[in-house]
Structure formats: structure tokens, C-alpha cells
Amino acid sequence: MSFDNVWLNANLATMGDDALGLIEDGAIASKNGRIAWVGPRTGLPAHAAPVTDCGGAWILPGLVDCHTHLVFGGNRAAEFEQRLGGATYEEIARAGGGILSTMRATRAASEAQLVQAALPRLDALLREGVTTVEVKSGYGLEPETELRQLRAARALGAQRPVSIVTSLLAAHAVPPEYKGRQGEYARHVAEDIIPRAAAEHLADAVDAFFDSIGFTAEETALVFAAAQRHGLPVKLHADQLTDCGGAALAAAHGALSADHLERSNSAGIAAMARTGTVAVLLPGATLILRETHFPPIAAMREHGCRMALSTDMNPGSSPALSLLLMLNLGCTLFRMTVPEALLGVTRHAAAALGLGDRGVLAEGLRCDLALYRIQRPAELCYWLGGNPCIGRVVAGIAA
Template identity: 80%
Template sequence: MRDDALGLVEDGAVAAKDGRIAYVGPRAGLPAHQGHVTDCKGAWILPGLIDCHTHLVFGGNRSGEFEKRLAGASYEEIARGGGGILSTMRATREATEEALIGAALPRLDALLREGVTTVEVKSGYGLSLKAELKQLRAARALPGAREVSVVTSLLAAHAVPPEYAGRRGDYARFVAEEILPRAASEGLADAVDAFCESIAFTLDETAMVFEAARRCGLPVKLHADQLTDGGGAALAARFGALSADHMERSNAGGIAAMAKAGTVAVLLPGATLTLRETYFPDIAAMRATGCRMALSTDMNPGSSPVLSLLLMLNLGCTLFRLTVAEALLGVTRHAAAALGLKDRGVLEEGMRCDLALYAVEQPAELCYWLGGNPCLGRVFAGLPA
């Protein structure tokens, strides 16, 4: 029995060879084979989940700012007072690369236990050449400690560091001319991200960083229209960005441009919940234009201290009113597209055999339950993880 949206197959089977899917379909059609056989005992098999927007590697935490927000302070007020990203910057600069790796692993493990097999990790808490490269090296080291794929994004254009106070444009130029080329030359970044916002960087400054990314042959992503409708979605589309993320205030024109450009909208309900946002992404416009939607944790110490991608499935449905199919595609196929990965996120022959197994009766349960973890195990590149 098949479902038009998700392509569900009951009593199905998946076979792998050399880390790739060699067969997927009804068990009755499974070709004769040799090798190891695993009886999943009725579990649902999904593509390995993909968390396509995280700030997993950082120093310290900001629980104190959480208390301030509970007392009425806004995210913007805290940032302008020297907290927010700059608070984490100080802790990240002080930490050694080994300390950053050690702090990130428990956070990563929480995702892996839920069936995640690919994670994007951003820099953006170093805000200096040395510290940004340190963050990226720490992210690159994670697959050596765990069975996971890590995609890195350089987010040096995240905030203006204290040494560039009052010289935001100069810092954006430093990112474009110094940090970005160095990260690219050392092979530390798979993409370039930026925070285009009233408290961060202007459209022109962001465009300057994106032009530098083009020169270095790196695709771009964008933190867009989170606090204001500043035209970030349209800018992302103009540069053919892999994704524009947040989009709480993006207008319908920008969304239409993204759909035409193939740019994925990455929705981050954890930030919406934590910041008690009253603006939600325009899901109707995304559906109307065919703009693909991904879901992610936005795991970070300030605005989205989220350790569960399964929770984001529920919040995507309950807060943003996604359908079950939209939510599940948002952490598999569309999340892969948001990272420019064409070899995963869907169960098809020839794709990477990254799988997640769940003890549920229907996939809708993955979006339905709040708390708990029905993941029975993962398969990574064809082998049990």
C-alpha cells in the first residue's frame, strides 16, 4: 500500500551494497542475496534524519539570559546589552578545540539517539579568524568520534565582535576578504551563511560576503527575516542560496522568488517557541509557490536550546500547521536539499543507505508524541550504527 505524499510501503525491505541502497520495495520482491539479514520486526524504516541547521559547537551556555527573557527582556535588548551571541563568543574564544569537541558530543549524541545521521554545524561564535577556524575544525572532528555525516557552514557574519564596534562594514569586509578565503582554502567550510537582520548585517554587507563565497566556489545560506521583513528571502533567491532559514517575517514575493530559484525554506519552530514569537512563517505562500520546506532544531545556546529533532516534528505541525507529510519530508528529503546533498534523504536505489528505525504503528506518531523516543536504531552507510 502506498501513500502519495510519502510513498509508504508496508511489509517492505531495504537492501544495501557498498554503503548504497541496492533495493527498496515490497519484501516479496527482494532479490536473492547473500550477506547479513536484519529482521526489523515491524519497525518503520525511514531515511536517516537530517538536522540541517544547528550551531552545535560552542562554549558555555546562556541559561541566565533565559531567565532574563522570562522577566520580560527581549532577544534584541539582550543582544544590544552585550549578551546574546557576544556572550557565547567570549566563552567560545576561551575554549580549546578539544573542549569544544567534548562539549558538542553529548549534544550530538542526543540527536543520533533519535535517528539523525547527518548534521549541519555552523561557526559564528568565534567572530575572529582564529576562533572561527577553531570552531570549524571542531565540527570537522565530530565524525571521527561518532558515526555521523557533518556538513559545515561558515557563519562568521553572525554578529559584530567588540573589536569592530561601530565598524560593522569593516568587519563584513574582513569576513569576505580574510576569514572566508582562509576557511575555503583549508577545506573547512562546505557553505557560507550570514545573519541578515536589523541587529546584524545589511543586505549590501551580506551581498558582499556572498560575492566572496562565489569567488571561492562555495554555496550560500542565509538567516533571513527572523526579526524584521528585511528582504532576506529575496536576497537568498538572487544568489541561488541553498536555503533561507527562519523566515518568520518573509513576504510572499520573497518566498515566490525562493521557489523559482530552488532555495529551500528552513523552518525553526524551536526559536519561535523559545522567543515566544507571534509571527509565523507564511506556510500558505510556501505551499502556493511550491517552495520546499525543511525543519531543523536550530540548536544553539540562546534562541533555541533544542536537543530533539523529533520535537521539531511536533512543533512544526502544531505551531506552523504543517501536515505530517510536510514535516517528515522536512527532516529527510528537503533537509538534504537545504544542504545541497543529492545522495540522501530518500529511500531510492543508489542513494546512501542511511536509515532510522522506529517502533511506531504509523509514521504520523513521530509527529504526534511529545517526549519519548521510539528510535530502535540507525544504519549508517549500510551498517548498523
């Protein structure tokens, strides 16, 4: 058969089923950036393609970090100190810190400055085997900076071998110019910012923050209706600070994902399971905010709601540079099983972005691979601070 590249002497975690789909002594072949063959090495067809001997490494689908705020100006280390002193996330936000603090730094940064600041953060993810990263805006809160953030995100994908998926999160907070006029700002997002982002093909989805310090159900519906008019799928920050029905709201709008969900109720989780909305869990924020409410994992299992894991990399509540660390935190904090956690950064994370062409090692899908020097896949969830990644392949090409 005609292949472009072949990887031999490897063990595979195909992620094709809930037991990880393990194949020992396996092989993978690529053609035109796609997986052309995968299975036990003994069944590999005859070929003349270049071969990579993996030396017994494990191969997983390239990891997917499906919820990040990677592009921003400045940092919020001072607020981290405030929280250590007893201030809450909500108190800091209401005093003009939090998202608005990063808004000011991001508005002051050029596109080039945003790209240069984000590249080291992106590189940290790539070193761990990540091949797809979602990047949100949401720190501009006005058209020019929101679009600048999205352009910077696109530029990252041009400078590194990685797939960048963008989400417009202009409905993240109310900017100072609209203080006391939250509904008017939501209309501005719907009528002005979303159409511009769509016209310039800068956004792959639209996100919103629905919570006690976020937008109302009516305002979120207005934003989502505008997204859908422009052919953009939607996502939702939901139920992080209060159980305000965010899980059910996301399901009602057919959202790709609902993210956070620390205080979601079982009925909302059941609604998500029915619509296929993925639950994106963010243990980095749980750790940094010293949160005592954990996502309702038992309800997600009971109702069959798919669970993804992500860094939530952002300057305030989750300055996390490691998706592998999130695997450990998902298991230790949230009590996820190893298969649940690993599916959460591959197959289910891809589903949270609406990407059906990756996250599984299967013929016809993108040949995005992550190679690890480990004895068993559980080690990816076990080690704290280690990085056993020895290689990445993006669309069939070693990166």
C-alpha cells in the same frame, strides 16, 4: 544478487513523493554503502547477504538536522531568565549579551573543550535517528576561533558515526573589536576568514545573518561574492526579526536555503520557489522566544517552496536537543501536515544542504536509515518527549 546487508520485515516511508511513499512489508538491501534495492519484500531478489529482521518496525531515511549551532562554549541560561522577566532577544543582544556572550565563552575554549561540550548534544540527536547534521561556526567572530569551531565540527564526525556538514557563519554579528565598523568587519570576513576556511577545506558553505541587528544587503552580498569565488554555496538567516527582504535576497544569490523566515513576505517566498531555495523553519526558536509571527506556510504551499525543519540548536534562542520535538512543533505551532514535517527532516532537509545523495530511500542513494518502533509514521510527529528510535544505519553500517 550480491548485497552487503538486507533489512526485512519492515514498513518503509521512502519519502519519494509528497505522500511519504509508503511501502508495507518492505525490504532494503545495501551494497558499498548505497541502497542497492528497495521495495516490497515479495520482489526482493535472491541473495546470500546477512539479514536483519526489523520486527515490523518502520524505516525512514536517516534524519537530517540541517541548521544547528552545535559547537559553542558556555550556555545562556541566565539570558533565558532575563527573557522570562520581559527582556527581548534584541534588547539582550544590544546590551552585549546574546551572540557576543557566547563569543566570549567560545573564544576561551580549546578545540578539545569544544568537542567534549558538543558530543552530548550530538549524541542526543543521534539517539533519535539523525544521520546528518549541519554545524555552523559564528561564535568566534575572528579567524582563529571561527576556524577552531569548524575543526571541532569536523572532529565530531570522526568520533561518531554521522555525516557532519559545516557552514562558516563568521557574518553572524559584529565583534567588539569592530564596534561601529560593521562594513569593515564584513570585508574582513570576505577577504580574510572565508579564504582561510576554504584553503583548509573546513567549510562546506557560507552563511550570514541578515536582519535588523544583522548585516545589510550590501554587506551580505560582499560576503556571498567571496564565498562564490571560493566555490562555496551560500545560506542565509533571513527575516527572523523584521521583514527586510531576506527571502528575496537569498533567492537572488541562489542560496541553498533561507532560514527562519518568520516575517517573510509572499513575493520573497515566490522568488525562493523559483530558484529552488529551501525554506528552513525553526520552531524551537519560535517557542523559546515566544514569537507571535509564524513563517508564511500558506505562501510556501501556494508557491511550491520546499520546507525543511531543524532544531536550530544554539545556546540562546533554541537550546533544543530533539529533532523529533521539532516535528511536533512544526505541526502544532506552524500547522504543517505530517507529510510536510517528515519531508522537512529528510528529503527537503538534505536539499537545504545541497545533498542530493540522501533523504530518500531509493536505489543508488546513501544507505542512511532510521528505524522506529511505531505503528504509523505520524507517531513521530505526535509524541512529545518520546523516542521510538531502535536503530540507525550510516552508509550501510549499523551505528
